[in-house]
Amino acid sequence: MENKERVDHLVALKVMRLTKPALISPKIVTCDFKDLPGNILNNYLKDDATSVVGMETLAAGQFLLLPQSFGNIYLGETFSCYVCVHNETNQPVQSVSIRADLQTSSQRIPLTTQQHQSPVMLDIDETLGDVIHHEVKDLGTHILVCEVTYISNYNTLASFRKFFKFEVMKPLDVKTKFYNAESDEVFLEAQVQNITSGAIILEQVSLESSQQFAVKSLNETMNGKSVFGDVTLLQPQESCQYLYCLTPNANIASDIKLIAAAKNIGKLD
Template sequence: MADLQGPSQTITLKVMRLARPKFAPFTSLCVDPEDDVGRIIQQTVQRKTIDEGSQWPIGDFILAPQQFENIYLGETFTFYVSCINEGNDQVDEVTVKVDLQTNSQKQPLPCKLDGLKLVAGESQGQVVSHEVKELGQHILVCSVTYKTSSGSSQYFRKFFKFPVTKPIDVRTKFYNAEDNLSNDVFLEAQIENTSGGMMMLERVVLEPSDFYDSQAITPSPSAVQLRPKDVRQFLFCLTPKNHGISSPKEVTNIGKLDMQWRTAMGERGRLQTSPLQRIAPGYGDTRLSVERVPATVRVRQTFEVMLRVHNCCDRSLDLMLSFDTVRQPGIVYCCTSGKSLGQIPPNTSIDFGLELLPVTLGFQSLSGIRIHDVFNKRTHEYDDIAQVFVN
């Protein structure tokens, strides 16, 4: 943290970040203890390790932090604030106020260093913790007021700057299940470790909005290990609830992703995305789905397919069925064009069958289906809605 010093004061303010130690790097050195050259190499390495304070381990496996590590969004930033009386006389009414300034707000942090009396050489401090919830540059503003032995009031401030970066990157994709009546929505979440160290992803949960129920398609294990730049994918299915919504497809608010992780040394972090929004599928007034179609058929032998037309609007539709034979030369319709499908109330559907005759070998697409809205005189065209193999 950058400390912007003020003028000389009787009270000295110290702010130190508290962080867990890190694993010490271990390098295996193979030497022969009976070889004179090997012993010299081993002694030199041991002496160099002791002389370099940055490599002196706490115990056998961990090192004390040697520099100000990155602070990531979702972590708990913990620091120690200490006031030291470096003068020769007692000071009274020592009060410390701590604020955290971000790009969007200034937030006071809890600090109980209030109304202290410090004799010469005495110090008092407090540990302050704050969950970081915003990216970008942060400024820790520490204001100190006190009275000297002569009764004069003194005041100074110190500023500590530090950046906050993203530990993970989340990319989402939506898939609309348009071939069923449930209006299910599938969410794919790709989570990448963008930090500089290992993390254990302990929780990835989709908290749906009030309009949906959520189920994980690929439930994650209790913990997923992510090295830097590693990516993991998670898939969720959202099913609309019955809240009296006339058209569930119009609901675009899906919910939020809640993620929780731990670093290699057990430091916890947690992030929640902003509300996820999907683009509602544009069905128009009608939607046609294939309910049953054979995979293979025999040439010049009739077969049947079952179709379902959905009324996706809020008014009744009077529909008529016709065919465009030019769009489908390999299959002949063996049913009457211009057939009425009748009245279809809002948000309901009707099933109907078609008898077809394949006349060309190979893969053939089912195309040329036209549904006319008699009242509005509008035609809905459906091509390539299914394929069959003719042999």
């Protein structure tokens, strides 16, 4: 395999996913002052910039840590990131532009707003940035492709690309069960489980019935409030069961064959 020569570009590309930061706390390694290390470990912990004065051994944080990677991305989330190009030289760089596309298994989606604008000149230590947003609608592997173009010192067009790969996963797992009553009614139980690494609030779970059935939700009290309370909070791996009663419409209720052939009951949303 031939070794390709490394090209030093005039600008640097940085990409950071925009998610909520996390508190960073010091790594606590301490001992009694009578032990062999004495106060060396304790003094080192007190000098740690991330420790809280007077509470060094409590792992309490006072600084926010920006995202260090793309992390977990789940279906239905809005993927947001900051893409920027920085001039690291001691001279202006001409005709700088950014292009970002999201490559999925089935399509390539343009993301940046800069790609429809004219290239700009970056002065010394100047930055060209763009915030992009995209609602993730496909599962599986996604690749963020970022391309930067500019005019080199030789007055020729130069460009380079960087690729950022991440996986999109399901946030919820839904399992359904059917129960047939002695009447024509059918009861549907839907179990919704949180399979993410964090807590999820279910704002609404509803069943949209087809034209062949009428649906009645059994998840509310007599006064119309949810049986799960004001907020349905699911911790990781927790689940919640919803129950619905389906009644066939009059045009098929009188014919057993039509009821048996009615396969489409609706859509859980």
